[in-house]
Amino acid sequence: MSESPAREVAKASDFIREIINKDLEAGRHDKVVTRFPPEPNGFLHIGHAKSICLNFGLALEYGQRLPGTGTDCHLRFDDTDPTKEDTLFEESIQADVRWLGFEWNQIYHASDYFERLYQCAEHLIEVGKAYVCSLSDPEIREYRGTVKSAGKNSPYRERSVEENLDLFRRMRKGEFKDGLHVLRAKIDMANPNMKMRDPLLYRIRHARHHMTGDQWCIYPMYDFAHPISDAIEGITHSICTLEFENNRELYDWVVDELMEFAKFPTRPRQYEFARLNLNYTVMSKRRLLELVEGGHVRGWDDPRLPTLAGLRRRGYTPESIRDLCASVGVAKANSTVDMAQLEFCIRNDLNHKAPRVMAVLNPLKLVIENYPDDQVEELEASYWPHDVPKEGSRMVPFSKEIYIDQDDFMLDPPKKYFRLAPGAEVRLRYAYCVTCTDVVKDKDGNVTEIRCTYDPDTLGKNPEGRKVKGTIHWVSAAHAVDAEVRLYDRLLSQEAPPTGKDSEFLNAINPDALVVLTGCKLERSLADAKPQDRFQFERQGYFINDEKDSKPDAPVYNRIVTLKDSWARSQGK
């Protein structure tokens, strides 16, 4: 705490931590305070998770490394545009951050600072660094110039301090309609950085704000509110995404101009990192909104979406998402992470968390001809494979008539097909080996039933004199629990959506992103499962009991992710 050598710093794992370490070593700060500043106008997605993990993670790490400084990452709602924001979004954002596993000490709002922001604005006017501009919206745009050419000064740029103050105060009082005047910083209309060409600080908006009600009719812009909010709160490192790099110069201008006047406790600095992109999905607010409002998915928590609500309902664990964020690192290069990386993370997490059970998704009746008609054996089946160090098992009923999956039988199998086929023998998981002796077909030639014989001497041991390579899952017909199973897959059928502006990306939606199966057969033990329980359906994937649609007598399961399937891959599927 006090002895400075105790401030030995762990090896930085990315450029942000490197910067923080240097700041600490140089004594620029003696604690680290970060912030996660969502605008409450939409749902959080996995891209936000990267920012959440970074900002809250930094606070946690340095809070531990610098004992006594506390752990401080501010959840701050950037609520400066009353026409778009709402309390509903604040609630879902809080729920999502908590679900991800992070906690804040206090909730902040940019709107908490409206009065101070206003005082800062008046100060800038008084020192001649801000003025009221009465150009129209299109005129302002025209005067701004272009990326390749300088802008020109507004005719209102040289108004007197007195006139500016009077106008600004009347703006606050509500004497003007929306759009009539704005407050602008007086910087440089020829600055090569367009963000510095007399940026707007305040605009008039006669709109009710979800936090401040009708108290205000002028609202600060992001570029004004954000740096001041950071500075007021004592944020040390203000971390945002790459597209704000150009805003940094303005961020610094605002803080520098106000530092003395506002007596900020710290001099915050902004740093930018590359946002998370994933292939086979969409992440932009606009596209997510279009999917939801266009009815292409069933709401913000549709398991096909990369929203945190969607991933949660899909069955992804917070641990798996944090693991993804840790594994992709933090850097400045624009990048797109492979969905396979996320899928690895959830499989890796669930491998030792999800008990194994048997479920037949596309049932095919199998009758064991030499098994006694009314006999039922209770066989012990472990919930965990040998390599997962957990205890626990259940009894599964075995009988003459069972269901197996259609994929596990072929009339004319290719080489190295280890499952069932005419004349072939296969192991029934936890039970006996059976040999297919006959098949029953309907008039169209479809196999409707399989006839087998079993070898009574193969329970818990291998048959003598022959090798049975395949093991398949099954469910006793008389004891099965019927269920609906929703097979989810990647949202898009191509890596990147078409680049077109409008709704073109809708054409890239994977038609099989959701396949609903009914009449699936679950093993008896699943009758006791609760919503949100996760299981591995052996040989098929990880599934979760749906939190909304599942009913005790009509369970619904969502497929979280398939198991790796090297057989399917070798078959070129």
Next chain:
RNA sequence: UGGGGCGUCGCCAAGUGGUAAGGCACCUGGUUUUGGUCCAGGCAUUCAGAGGUUCGAAUCCUUUCGCCCCAGCCA
């Protein structure tokens, strides 16, 4: 009158003048009553290209090329 960034294996990403980490993906074998897991092995003579400095360069210099961001009274 343009400015700000970024380019290291199929995808991420370490590396900060001393001779290319790691993860995912992929390929080989082994174990296996999950074609899962696990284990063993393989996978960049080269860092966008070209020059240069140096005993030595992904790292320094010069130059070329490519990609991203900025012209909301959004954030």
